[in-house]
Amino acid sequence: MINTEFAPGGFYGMAQWVDQRATDMLRGDVAVCGGITPMVRIAHMAEGFKMKCEIHHGGNSLNNVANLHITMAIPNCDYYEVFPCSGALKYGLVHDIEVDSRGMVQAPTCPGLGAEIDLDLVKRETLEVVE
Numbered sequence: 854m855i856n857t858e859f860a861p862g863g864f865y866g867m868a869q870w871v872d873q874r875a876t877d878m879l880r881g882d883v884a885v886c887g888g889i890t891p892m893v894r895i896a897h898m899a900e901g902f903k904m905k906c907e908i909h910h911g912g913n914s915l916n917n918v919a920n921l922h923i924t925m926a927i928p929n930c931d932y933y934e935v936f937p938c939s940g941a942l943k944y945g946l947v948h949d950i951e952v953d954s955r956g957m958v959q960a961p962t963c964p965g966l967g968a969e970i971d972l973d974l975v976k977r978e979t980l981e982v983v984e
Contacts, residue, residue, distance in 0.1 A: 856880060858909050863887045867895050871902050882909040883919040892920075896927040910934050914946045918961065918968040921950065925960055933958060947971050 858880045860866050864887075870876045879899040886892045892908070899906035908924045911917040917935050924933045935950060935958065943949055947969040950958050961967020 859885055863891050864894050864898070868898060871898065871904070878905040878907060880907045880909055882911050882916065883923070884912050884916045885909070889919050889923060892923050893926065896923065896929060900927065900929045905929050905931065907932070908934060910936050913942045913944055914949050915944075915966070915968065915970075917950050918946070918966050921958065921960070922966060945971055945974065 857867060857870050857876050857878075860870060860881075862869070867879050867881070867886075870879065879895055881892055881895055883889055883892050886895055896906040896908075906927060906929050908920045908930055911920045921933055921935070924930050935952065952958055963969065
C-alpha cells in the first residue's frame with residue numbers, strides 16, 4: 854500500500870489517488886488536509902469507494918481533539934492514532950487527551966470541540982495584539 858498520509862492537494866489530491874487506484878485506503882488529519890470539513894469530506898469519499906480512512910496523529914493537543922471528533926463521526930476508521938503530547942506539542946488545552954490503561958480515550962462532552970482552551974497560557978505567550 855502507498856501511504857496518502859501527507860499527500861498534497863487535500864480533497865482533490867486524494868480523489869486522484871482513488872481514481873487511479875493508487876492506494877487501498879486514505880489517510881490524513883486536520884492539519885495536513887486543511888481542517889475538519891476537508892478531512893470529513895475525504896473520509897466520506899473513501900467510504901463511497903468502500904475504503905478505510907485512517908486519521909493520522911494531529912501533531913499537537915488541539916489538532917488531536919479535532920481528529921478524535923472525526924474518528925468518532927465516520928464509520929470507516931478503525932482506530933484513533935494519538936501520540937500523547939509532550940513538550941512544545943502539548944499546548945493550549947487545560948486538559949489534554951489521556952489514553953487510559955486499556956488504550957482507550959473518552960469523547961469530550963463539552964460544547965464545540967469539547968476542549969477547554971488554556972486562556973492563561975495564551976495570554977502569557979501573547980507577543981502583540983493587533984487592533
